[in-house]
Amino acid sequence: MTALATLAPEFASVPDSTLPGPLQRYRDNAAKAIAGMAMPTRRTENWKYSSRHLQLDTALAAPLAATGTISTDIGDAYRIVIRNGVIAADESRLPAIDGIEIVRFADLDEVNAQKIVEQLDGALDTAALQFAPLNSARLQDGLLVRLASNARLDKPLFVLCQTLAEHSGSAHPRILVDAGSHSELTLVEQHESQGDAPALVNAVTELNLAAGAQVTYVRLSLDGTTVNHIGATGVRLAANARFDSHCVGFGGPLRRHDLQIRLQEAGAECRLNGVTVTLGEQHYDNHTVIEHVAPHCNSEETYRCIAAGKSHAIFNGRILIHRDAQKSVAEMSNKNLLLSSEAEIDTKPELEIYADDVKCAHGATIGQLDAESLFYLVSRGIGRTEAGTLLSMAFINELVQQIPVESVKDAIEQRLIDFIETTFQEV
């Protein structure tokens, strides 16, 4: 047996930044903690299927420094740009609403920075997130979105995480959302890239929802084909809070998203939707955890995935009902479409239940397009590519149509159609 590979020390080198003292200390501690970290292998349960795609060349350790911009039309919405892990303040379009604070970590004073340090990692189960500490260790800047009680953001807030991969390197964007009681927010976290050099994006987003808060979270993973992406989203919900997520992911050399939900107080609920498409040699790995800590919480999860070419798609959904979480209702569904004989789909819907008065169910399927439906369409003069695209889109469109931001919905739908069309042309 060969010695376990460890994370290259270059990754732990602390970047230059102008962070306030407490955040610098937080970062330096994290850097010390990850020194010599063992890389996940096939034997690491939560990287079982993905470790073979995890090839972090030391060239990826360098910080990305390219300048430039990616012009993205987001329509009528607020926006923040995080370019290569650093907030490009001059490109922001921010609301001027009482009770809504959107600031860079770098602009915080010592006192507030200390408060943020105490909050950071609070919404994450770091034991299951091997790369979240790396994000902390490479913290250059961060985005804080804070909503006071009853504050309501009238338009969606787009956080554009742009990666300019003109040379190899990595970016580590960090977002912290603090939604006060009964506040409302729609957050679109969009990852996009430009350039052909191999790059690594290691993003961490934390959302804390106070009682009655409502957050809609749209996460779009649209990075280019040379970008490795490891992302984590941690969410904590207090009483009667509601969290809706819509995660859409396109495959890449390494694509990983961990979504951890903790329903901490009674009445909290979440609905998680996810769509993933992969082709060629691409990869995508979705790991979700929904923890029912308190009684009377509901969760609903629907993930659909299409894999074509020689690609590899993974879903791992875990529902954990704690001992006292009586009257929990949890439903999970994962359906997968395998379009090619060289593609692979691995799915693992888990239930871990320690309370008796609960209703939990999960379902998972893997299959192919229905030959009869395909024949029906083709016999009516619709080309194979078109028919295949039509049926594949029908498989995921139900979820796409639920995306509440109109402009995103239309753009993603078109993007999915184009993507799926190429998979049928390949054949």
Place this chain on the structure above:
Amino acid sequence: MADGNKPVKELIKREYEHGFVTEIEADTFEPGLNEDVIRRLSAIKNEPEFMLEWRLKAYRKWLEMTEPEWAHVHFPKIDYNSISYYSAPKSKADAPKSLDEVDPELLRTYEKLGIPLHERAKLAGVAVDAVFDSVSVTTTFKEQLTEAGVIFCPISEAVHKHPELIKKYLGTVVPTGDNYFAALNSAVFSDGSFVYIPEGVRCPLELSTYFRINAANTGQFERTLIIADKGSYVSYLEGCTAPMRDENQLHAAVVELVALDDAQIKYSTVQNWYPGDENGKGGIYNFVTKRGACIGRNSKISWTQVETGSAITWKYPSCVLRGENSVGEFYSVALTNNMQQADTGTKMIHLGKNTRSTIISKGISAGRSNNSYRGLVRFGPNAKGARNFTQCDSLLIGDQCGAHTFPYIESKNPSAIVEHEATTSKVSDEQLFLCRQRGIDPEQAVSMIVNGFCKEVFKELPMEFAVEATKLLEVSLEGSVG
């Protein structure tokens, strides 16, 4: 349902009725494991050289392996050197040829267990190869089987009489280095059953073995090998009880099934080993590797199990579906009560074209127990048109227990279809209310609901086992309601 009318308290107090120790002088090794122990064991059994080599190879592999920790169970570390690896009843030297020659003490043990051997064997038409600790004591109905050409004997005998079959098949389904416990078993297995059904023969009897762990501190390591040649059929029944002990006992068995073209093997288990007392003291550790290989075309292997015993169960009866059109089935009821822990399920490995598998798993947790289903369904790239349906349901009784599902589904073939469903719920108040309204007491009502919950599996069991299983669930659930 006679027990249903007893006051609940009285039932709670009832202890494991099969807990007693038969006092027979036993030939027991000093605790400890090393190559010498294996050599001695092999020598006692008068094994040919190839078996000793095979054991030693397994032992060396075992030394390099580490104990698996992924299962959802917790137990103190096992000291493998504090276990004695061989124990046999004294009377083995002059092996009995008929029941009259069997040690009367032994016979009385069976009677206490409710298995009057000769009577039961004759009445039920079942040939019983009773494994008492490590050496098979007696075998009935041998002649009838011999007539059909069926070989049904202790594996230690098969090593001598049919070395060609042993050499050809032993370790082909579960290789010596397959996993930690299989390697341990391969190194030190004491005895077990061997079955060979020749081509085109439908076994005239349902074969059955009663295992029983006896002498204190003796891990029992059975090894079962069943080979169904082309076009044959066999139904094999396995049932277990063990005496009450305070010290944990390790049981690491290996069962291998081989089905050639058009052959069918039906393997049914009712397992009721001592689960430990209500505080989790004592009980059997049941770490078993069971696997069947459908090598031939149109072959079929079906596992049915009812698990109510053992402190810890770690068991995944699996099917490797290699032959075209082969079928794998897994029907399971696993019940845990008090402090029991079960991590059980199945693996269906689809390699051949048009292979099909069905998994029906029913888990019932009561008391402070934890019951996990862990399954793997894998479609290889050549498993064209393969199909799997999985349903695993869990029922929770009481708010201190846990029910878990860990299904792994891996597909590399677009024409394969897999469906997986799982639900978890409790005995609903409406159902209970309906029963009580009609004058059925709570204990009986729960028993009825649980039986209904398990019906899909029970109907797969051979008749006499189905009756026993129903009874077993009732007894195992006693005291968990009210």
